[in-house]
Amino acid sequence: MPEQQWTLATTEQPPEWFIQAVKQYTPTSGALFAAQLLWQRGIRDKPQLAAFVNTKTYQPASPFEFGQEMHLAVERLQQARDAGEKVAIWGDFDADGITSTAVLWDGLGQFFTQNTQLIYYIPNRLTESHGLNCQGIEKLAKQGFQLIVTCDTGSTNISEIIYAKQLGIDVIVTDHHTLPPERPPVTAIINPRYLPQTHQLFHLSGVAVAYKLVEAFYQTLPNIPQQPLQDLLDLVAVGLIADLVQLSGDCRYLAQLGIGRLQEDFKKPPGERRRPGVGRLLELCQKSGDRPTDISFGLGPRINAVSRIQGDASFCVELLTSRDQKRVKELAEVTELANTRRKSLQKDVAQQVAQKLSKMDLSTTSVIVLEDPQWAVGVLGLVAGQVAQETGRPTILLSTEGVGAGEESSQSPIPNPQSLARGSARSVNSVDLYQLVKDQAHLLHRFGGHPYAAGLSLPVENIPLFTEAINQRLRQSLGGATLTPTVQADLAVTVADLGKELFLELKLLEPCGMGNPVPKLLIENCWFENAWHRNQQDSQGKKVQYIKAEFDIRDDSTRSPFPGVWWGHYKDELPLGRCDCIAELDYNTFKKRYEIRLIAVRSRQQSAISNQQSALILDWRNPLLEKDSALSTQDLAVVIKECPTSWDDLRVWLRRSLHNQQPLALAWSKPDPKPPEQIWLTLVGIAKYLSRTNLSVTRVELLEKLGIGDQALLLGLRSLKYLGFKITRQDRFLLFTQGSAIESTLAEAGISQFLAAVREEQFQQQYFADVPLSTIEAIVHIS
Template structure:
């Protein structure tokens, strides 16, 4: 047991007070958190229908999604279904053609090509019309999903979704890839081909999808990601090996941040610019040279995505100034690709500290994404604007919406009215970093503490990187960094003369003055440069002392 007092204080503040709970969290047991998959709704009929498809040698199609969760879930089922002896292929919708979720034309195309069973991943819970059409064409559908559900389920053979209320599964925050993995676990007891224990080789995909979909890293998700990172460090997949090599990632040093900020964006770039099929082909490739070529293509596409994202962000900032009095920003332009606007919405929210919709005007229709925070639900705001939209859905903090272009102004008024009616107090405190523990002397921010913090990995939603408050420190140096001087590096000193440097990325606040007494909130890490190591902070917040 670590005896660092700041670390132990942090654990207590996170509700971990006894030895058993601490050990269970720091080293989560895969078996302990491997809940019975048959507690999920409709798991039994799903398993039986898939077993029948295997017996009849039917054509099974995995209907995926173009984000990382959908791509990894598709890869999981492709890998496992082949092991179970199924005839299986995959269909990934194009963001710019079919859009998100089941699509009528795609269903009809798959049926005409001989599909007899469609298994969705990361979509389908609200696709009543599309499932009905599949049934009319003689194609059975099994839905696996984790998004919000309606009052009734689609007329599928099964709808496996932990967000349903008619089940006793103990953890509802699985990602789409997590739900797909539960289906695999259930099938292991019904079909030969994937012996117990061998499913753990799928955890590299589960970890990647779970982290990138920003679901809570608690309970089963934490165990899957914890062990999935270890599998990923030794992955058998040529595609993931190639992607790590191209991105300059050392497998033995991979962590959740690597997935969310290095590998994930490269895979997402394909679907944002052209087609996510490139990413699926990379994930499922068995040829090293083919995998390397695909990984290099994703690298190039990610560079193009970043350049386009920067252009849209600059234009969106200019437009945001026109609506400075609005509590909710609704920004739109014909030249902003709806494959990229979701990222831009997140950056606009960070910059202006307001819920944000960023939309692309596409002729008669306009389509885009929302990002929110605090008590303002993006998906509820969309539903409250139902008369102005064609379709929309998602989650509290992230959502998508489509409307007629002539309705953009009406929609802007509606979501702002919804804010006025539903929010009665400032939401800015929701953006403040938490205080996991106080550091009274900067000498305590040492390598021993940083090494102890590594035990809390993987970090993510529900288990954020620890933030420490250091009070009454003195600013002794201020430096602007980056091509546009957008980053701020500050060096502090405490009353004992101990010093610490910290960087705030994309800082739009005024620089503090040298000699000023401040309180700072920081995350801690190790900076390695030319063979030397030092503790350095990532500055999250700074206020006058």
């Protein structure tokens, strides 16, 4: 395996007034560690701090911020209720999809009779795929359903939505995944990706979008529901945290409230709990529900495990919503058993992958692509994520066993399942894996996902060509840079710092997630004692091949050792003698003790911590920073003021800074993009104005006016030609004249390509606005 690069985040000393403001929320501690973390993560004034920490000072958005689409959805639901129509909830099989379904089941169940007027459908992970499918829609039509409400899925299922319409079924989509170039032919689509990227609802996961629909329906018909809307918040928290979305804006607010509800319910005797199934699951995983990690390491993996092992996860909705004590106890134990089987299966596949990796030359490999006929599709995404983190390389694992559709997004039936390899891909170091895979679409049967994760299937005979092509594509985009596995520590502490006081300080940042990760602590010059390991056992007492090492950590700061765990490792993997480690501080509810969770460890001889304070890249992106003094010294740095849209753009600037022997300062503002459709109309308006006035314009002026890049502009100009505009170049100026020969078919396709290109550019700009400095350093530095 390539050697891991460790970095330590810049630990800028916050002002004393800010430390005192933080101390109001942690009165039993010095508050310095929490203040440092909050300061370096952009929380830099008292109103921000209050809204971040205290839900009572945060102002959530109305569900009707979704505009006309939310009104259309509520009207159609009200029509269905008044007419006594049958409504089907179409969910998904992961934790976000299961909790989304449960929220709609409980929420819409206040307005429609469950099991007669209202049902839910969860696709089978191993025989179906994400999204709508025509067979399921046909079955619903035969049963007399006239409305489908999707959750966590459906935005790109155009052909399936058209098919449902032909069968007399209306579709309301609630989702948060990638949007199609044009609005799908649905009754309503509620998807936060239609909102500006700076909107407080933009990062909602599937379950939070479903909650907003229920909230709007509650507000429209306030006298009908018998149960309070807030009863759904615990389910919202589970889905939000399990789906690893950015916990900012309303996402953070809903997660905070939901964790409070979860903990409140768990404290009750089992017979009085509102969600006895959730309570039983927490008991089985030895958690109490008061921490986000109780979800990310406890509830989330267990819910996900059911479909990974069994395929059908429908009963998980009953587990989360039923009040039947005996029934949910049985279902919780089935879920726990599936999770232990998942751990064992994951360990087996990981060991087999490690054997294959040992025979590869990673120095010449940019994307790891491995296949095996014995691998179970359900756990490939988990193992691919592990390998990507360990190697610093995007990883694609494929099974050629031909047992079902796997994790990919489905648009058409599989012609010959035996000829297809299916699997999962996971990214690392912020390589846009979705785009990499999409570039090889001609070799694939189907694929779907997002920049960090994707699912795919392809003919087995295409695997060698796919492997070669995707590696070549990434090598070209990296431009000579080396991919290195990187782990960043946020704070340097000693063993003496560990314990309740520091834990309560760091808890101020919870719930953590993307954009606000769990604080990672660097402990230098330490050593381990009393180490041991054991196999985990399932609920039936059987051993599973999943290891956990336990130990005491010590250093020279105190005579008292501190306990810790290292999941998935043997005690023999701990280095002997003095070492450095990176860990997270945790509280073990079962053992009632504070402990560290080991993330990475190396001996002192290997250790080489890179402190970002001496790095060549300066981060001036945060608009809350007092940048006037910094920017006044920009003669001493190469300053990027325009937000890039690719890693290649950044590398050009880095090479310039190296040539000038100056630091590279990232000084672009957070983008506030206009809707792509509005940009297109602006371009058409400019073309009409220039053709009417015989004035000219430069390419740079167009780019600045429209706020787009060269590729999108090229597609836009091509589309204008299809609309009858003649564009001629005179020196560096463009002249427009309007004719009458319109190629409508080509124009329609061209406009769709232009809109898609603008959306992609905007997505990339948003990405570069938020990507951590450590990631930028790891990617753009040339080896």
